[in-house]
Amino acid sequence: MYPLRLLAILASALLSACASHQNAPQQTATTPETNFSTRTDITFSPDGWSRTLQADLYLPETGDLLPAVLLVHGGGWERRSREDMAWIAEHLASRGFAVMNIDYRFAPEHTFPAQLYDLQVAMKWLYHHADTYRLDRNAISAFGFSSGAHLVSLMALVAETRHPLNQPHGGDHARPVAVVAGGLPGDLRTFGSGKLIRQFLGGEQEDIPAVYRAASPITHISAGAPPFFLFHGALDMLVPVSQAREFRARLTDHGVESELYLMHLRGHITSFLTAGNAVEKATDFLIRHTRAGGEDSEARH
Numbered sequence: 001m002y003p004l005r006l007l008a009i010l011a012s013a014l015l016s017a018c019a020s021h022q023n024a025p026q027q028t029a030t031t032p033e034t035n036f037s038t039r040t041d042i043t044f045s046p047d048g049w050s051r052t053l054q055a056d057l058y059l060p061e062t063g064d065l066l067p068a069v070l071l072v073h074g075g076g077w078e079r080r081s082r083e084d085m086a087w088i089a090e091h092l093a094s095r096g097f098a099v100m101n102i103d104y105r106f107a108p109e110h111t112f113p114a115q116l117y118d119l120q121v122a123m124k125w126l127y128h129h130a131d132t133y134r135l136d137r138n139a140i141s142a143f144g145f146s147s148g149a150h151l152v153s154l155m156a157l158v159a160e161t162r163h164p165l166n167q168p169h170g171g172d173h174a175r176p177v178a179v180v181a182g183g184l185p186g187d188l189r190t191f192g193s194g195k196l197i198r199q200f201l202g203g204e205q206e207d208i209p210a211v212y213r214a215a216s217p218i219t220h221i222s223a224g225a226p227p228f229f230l231f232h233g234a235l236d237m238l239v240p241v242s243q244a245r246e247f248r249a250r251l252t253d254h255g256v257e258s259e260l261y262l263m264h265l266r267g268h269i270t271s272f273l274t275a276g277n278a279v280e281k282a283t284d285f286l287i288r289h290t291r292a293g294g295e296d297s298e299a300r301h
Helices: 001-017 082-094 116-128 149-160 194-201 209-212 241-251 268-273 277-301
Strands: 019-022 036-043 054-060 068-071 098-102 137-144 179-182 228-233 258-263
Touching: 019 149, 019 194, 019 277, 036 082, 054 068, 054 082, 054 149, 068 082, 068 116, 068 149, 068 277, 082 098, 082 277, 098 116, 116 149, 137 149, 137 277, 179 277, 194 209, 228 241, 228 268, 228 277, 258 277
Parallel strands: 068 098, 068 137, 137 179, 179 228, 228 258
Antiparallel strands: 019 258, 036 054, 054 098
16 A cells, blocks of 8 residues: 555545534444456547546456446546546445546646546446446446546536536536535636636636536536536545535435535645545445435436
8 A cells, every 4th residue: 555545545544523414314234345357558538539537447356237437537627647547446346336437628728528428428438338337227326536526516507407418428427426526616606716626627607608608517507417526625625525515405405315515624635545434424325325326217218
């Protein structure tokens, strides 16, 4: 185990009491841990895509039909890789989830909505390969952190609407049954036109306000949205915790089930490095909703 990850685990254990969980269930999910195998560098982007995109696929060694998770890393839409999320992928796989841990195209070379399209085609890949890997098409969820949280949330929410962003690569397959979003920048309009936002969206907010609005997940929340598990550092200075609170309030206004796990004494990066307990709670959340979500989603597929 890498020393930095070991320190993060120790810090997470020490800080686990410094958290509050809103709308937490009275009982946690119980599933036995399982072994899993990993298939690396699977190409999921279609022929002719502007960049070849790859993913790692984690497959639990059980005889059951597998719920699946699309896993998306952070990095300000401009850097990092799926390696950041490997520890989360391993945890989810050990709890019985097939996990597709993906890369996506980066700004400023590729501006919005390229990254959203990458997630949508990844979901399509999961849907089309479900029989090959024993995946339950009616139990595919999504999990992201920071810019990855933004992308999975936007994908999930526009899939419930007739918004143009759900075409040409979206559709029913791109609507996860549940979403986990850590450090979520849910309303990009509140960040002004900082460098990361500007290069991601391709301009200043005053010049392209409609793009800033369309790229903000909070503007797409509807009563048909899937359940959300949000976790956030209470001292986050990069993505203020008000983003999570306001996003959850909007979900509540529309009658959408959600949970908010606030990690006290932690900022943006430390809330990821010490997210062990949050990931455990999020996994319980996904177990509950993939078990129940399959029946609800059958009509869509």
